[in-house]
Amino acid sequence: MxxxxxxxxxxxxxxxxxxxxxxxxxxxxxxxxxxxxxxxxxxxxxxxxxxxxxxxxxxxxxxxGLIDCHTHLVFGGDRSGEFEQRLNGATYEEIARAGGGIVSSMTATRAAAEEDLYASAVARLEGLKATGVTTVEIKSGYGLDRDAELKMLRVARRIGREAGVRVRTSYLGLHAVPPEHRANRPAYVDLAIDDILPAAHVEGLVDAVDAYCEPIAFSDTEVSRLFEKAKMLGLPVKLHADQLSDGGGAALAARYKALSADHIEHANEAGIAAMGQAGVVAVLLPGAYLMLRETTPPPIQALRRHGVAMAVATDCNPGTSPVASMTAAMTLACVQFRLTPEEALAGATRHAARALGLSDEIGxxxxxxxxxxxxxxxxxxxxxxxxxxxxxxxxxxxxxxxxxxxxxxxxxx
CATH class of the missing domain: 2.30.40.10 (Urease, subunit C, domain 1)
Structure with missing residues (x-):
């Protein structure tokens, strides 16, 4: 041989x-x-x-090689000021409703040149690579208009070509409603689904389609429209589900046979059972749980009971999980969620590969x-x-x- x-x-x-x-x-x-x-x-x-x-x-x-299957690695600016606000008692929802949160990152990302977005993302990526990562998923969702969303996805593709890791991209247009559309929310939903997603798909920038399903974000009905469009384009879906409340996100992800349902701290038993039947991976994000000082952990025993594969990821992002270490995410998954070390390592390898649709290639x-x-x-x-x-x-x-x-x-x- x-x-x-x-x-x-x-x-x-x-x-x-x-x-x-x-x-x-x-x-x-x-x-x-x-x-x-x-x-x-x-x-x-x-x-x-x-x-x-x-x-x-x-x-x-x-x-x-470790696989970070949920990141928001490309963004402008940072939100360390909001970190201080939360430590002084403000909630994530209060900050978001006051114009902070995702919209704050949107403003900085729209203003940033592609080269600057690339340089800052690669600097963050060094922490992931130094902790064994060879594949990383990167979402859009901080642009929230056509030009900025495509800019983010182009930067993500460039990282995959030049930065020594494999990259899978996710279009996250339904992440937040930008300020210019607050008076006409349906117009933004139409734009995100019928304009930005097809444009990104035509350029070959999208591997999967994601959405944020929460009362402060987007509804089951709006996300379903997005997922139907993804199905028409032949793209798999995934979902930020049941992070802050039980909004039926786990069941929605199962209904569309999503690659994964991510966060799921508040998912109910029926939703977890549906995930198990549909083969949806649960992506656990202990960095966000830590930084938001949450007290309701994901339903680990229910996930085990229903045979749901559990992946672990950093959720590296500027607001709720400024975590750039995959081994730290694994440690936190063990300490906070009581995963065994073997479960955590499987979550960063075999199950993370499945959460990206790459089980035949890596993991x-x-x-x-x-x-x-x-x-x-x-x-x-x-x-x-x-x-x-x-x-x-x-x-x-x-x-x-x-x-x-x-x-x-x-x-x-």
Whole structure:
């Protein structure tokens, strides 16, 4: 077997659904050819091969590259002032109704040049890459007009071409009503659904369609119109659901067989059961839960009971989750929501891949999948959720290309 690279002298957390915890192989090896895993298994079973390059990892653990399946990475400005307001007692809803929140980020994003949006997003991305991320989802939703929404999505596509990660984009036009349409809300809904989404789709900028379904955002009826349009265009959907109240978002996501329903702190049992039947992934966002000082956690036991896959993501955004560390998100999921470390790692790999519709491509260490890997200086996989702030990533591989943490993070070696 010919290979571009042999990775050996390592322990593998394959994250396949195997009998062993973490799908672990204690003394493993991986052969990589043309950016994909050509063979993976116990080193004792390594087939005859010719590898151009050999990387010996001195017993380090290898996992699939981590996947941040819910971010708002591209935006202008920041909202540290609103952070102070919340600490002084203001609620998220009060800030939003006073013209802050998403609309504040909208103003800064509309004013920012594409180059500036790219530079600031890539700076935030360094924190994700330094914590093992090889794939990131990036939403629009801070433009809220045609030009700015397309600008955000173009920046996201550029990040995928140039910044050493895979990128999936989500169009989030139904995120908030911009000020110029407050007197005529239906006109904005029409614009978002019938003008901006088709324009973004024609340019090839959209991988999925998202919406924010809450009393302070958009209704079940409005979101359904958007999802019907997405279906016409052949695009999968996902939903910000039941974060602040039980608005039936989980059931709505299930009705449209969404890739995921995200947040879901207030989802009811019937909605969770519907998600399980429809195969909708629950994306848990502990960063927002922490920063908003919420007290109602997602219904983890109900999710387990109904067999709903649980992904974990940072929700990196300027207002409610300024989190740029995937391992921190995993730690918070364990501490706040009582996930096990194995559940959290599955949530950042196998289940996150499913939440992006990429299960056939990434998320586990299996033959034929992309050679996106993270290598860790740990003695057991649980340490990925144990340390908070300690640098534990040794290196990443994206399509078999080795990359290191830090600003000069991508090297074609």
């Amino acid at each position: 010919k290979a571009d690279r042999l990775i050996t002298d390592c322990r593998l957390a394959t994250m396949t659904e195997a009998a062993a915890a973490y799908g672990a192989i204690e003394d493993g090896a991986i052969l990589i050819a043309d950016g994909r895993i050509a063979w993976v298994g116990p080193r004792a079973d390594l087939p005859a091969h010719e590898a151009t390059q050999t990387d010996r990892l001195d017993g380090r653990w290898v996992t699939p 586990t260490l299996e033959v034929g999948k992309a050679a996106d890997l993270a290598v860790w200086d740990v003695t057991r996989p649980a340490e990925l959720c144990y340390w908070l702030g300690k640098p534990i990533l040794d290196r990443r591989y994206v399509a078999g290309v080795r990359a290191y943490p830090g600003l000069a993070a991508f090297h074609a070696t």
